[in-house]
Amino acid sequence: MFFDLHFAQIKLLYFIIPTFVGVLLYRWFFYKPVMYQYTLIAVMKQMGVHGSWLPSRIFFLLRFLLLLVLSFLMLKPQLADKRSKVPVEGIDIMLVLDLSGSMEALDDLTTRKSRVEIAKEEAVRFIQQREDDSIGLVAFGQNSISRAPLTLDKKILVEIVNDLKVGNTVDPNGTVIAKSLVTSLNRLKDSSAKTKIIILLTDGVPSHHDIQAHAALDIAKKLNVKIYTIGIGGKQGGYMYNPMIGYQLAYPPLNTALLEQISFETKGKSFRAKNQKEMRSIYAVIDKLEKTKRETNIYTRYQDTFMIGLWIALLLIGLYALLSSLLWRVI
Structure with missing residues (x-):
């Protein structure tokens, strides 16, 4: 040293x-x-x-x-x-989080936690468990934005995740799923890791102005990137609070067809989380992914x-x- x-x-x-x-x-x-x-x-x-x-x-x-x-x-x-590289066993992971308006909906009226709150809490838990992995973050709504490049600095990454808010980070009036995947793939294109994955979490269907999913999937296949999709939402849909009449169903149930297609074509897996417990178990499954030895750049x-x-x-x-x-x- x-x-x-x-x-x-x-x-x-x-x-x-x-x-x-x-x-x-x-x-x-x-x-x-x-x-x-x-x-x-x-x-x-x-x-x-x-x-x-x-x-x-x-x-x-x-x-x-x-x-x-x-x-x-x-x-x-x-x-x-001043060491610029350290050998680690890990994979490169891009977390892709939906911040559209529907992510403020509640699926469980007993806990009163919104979808985005659950997604953030479990993402932080997952990040803290992956000590040797480089992890980046992309947020999307009507547009897609990279919030963090691949990094081993988990402290900074957790702070960024905790600061995410619906309506503050990106325009919440839309869901550009395919564009968010392209943004994530752009972060992974120069990765030297043997295993590269994207974890996509969303509760909606693509907006009409989103690009075609096959465009993003073609890039993912060329880069050998697996995409794991997590659909969040209960079977009956999501609840939103109305000050006049209280909680009422405001969003339709999750459409999982596209998410299953994305994961299937990239050799990943598709999951559905109806509550926080299921979300945690899904991350536990992903946490058991194969690890590979490599060297990664670190900050001083x-x-x-x-x-x-x-x-x-x-x-x-x-x-x-x-x-x-x-x-x-x-x-």
């Missing part, structure tokens, strides 16, 4: 360097020690006891080093692991070294106190 020293607040040098130069110039050219006359000192001179320049020089050096260490800590030093990892500098500063303070109180008592 190879580390380089990195400073997160390097711009503070513009303040620290002039300050150091000013202190040194003042010390060398303008500073004059205050002289006091004591009877004890006169007696010591009569006895032939002479002072030494060494203690004052050492004390100045200790104070200077302490100031240097504190300035070093202000720069926020970090050890940067940083490790703070604040405590090391702090211990050095405390050591200098302790040494100064020890010398001034025991060896060279300051008068």
Whole structure:
């Protein structure tokens, strides 16, 4: 493992360097020690006891080093692991999440969780279990947008998933299933992983302005990408809240024909989730996919070294106190 020293607040040098130069110039050219006359000192001179320049020089050096260490800590030093590739066992996965308006519907009135809430919770659970896999994210409604490229940084990815909202990320007035697949395939086209999959989660049928599904499926076959489809929605349809009459059926039942075709032609599997428990079990099945050894790019990892500098500063303070109180008592 190879580390380089990195400073997160390097711009503070513009303040620290002039300050150091000013202190040194003042010390060398303008500073004059205050002289006091004591009877004890006169007696010591009569006895032939002479002072030494060494203690004052050492004390100045200790104070200077302490100031240097504190300035070093202000720069926020970090050890940067510059490795660009690490061997892992995993696959490349693109999560494709429907954020159309119907995803705000409820299928279970007992839990009062919307489809998108369930989808997000189980996606986060799945992401956290796949430590060695690179995972990306695509959201779609009336249009399709890539929210995260393939990455091993699960913390950032989870934050992105949690921030997804219907009507905020994409226009919710539509469902472009095929376009979302093309967006995901564009992220997978340069992948070196032996196994590449797409997990598509939706509750609707394609909008009229969506492209033909076979266009996306042809690309998936060329890239050897499996597509797993998850249709979310109960058999009776989805419930939406109306402030006048309460909850009522507002969306038709899920049409699974297209989802089954997509998974069948790409050698994946098609699932149906009517509630959160079924959604979790589906992700558990996908979690058992074959893993392959490969190398993947990772971002530089940083490790703070604040405590090391702090211990050095405390050591200098302790040494100064020890010398001034025991060896060279300051008068």
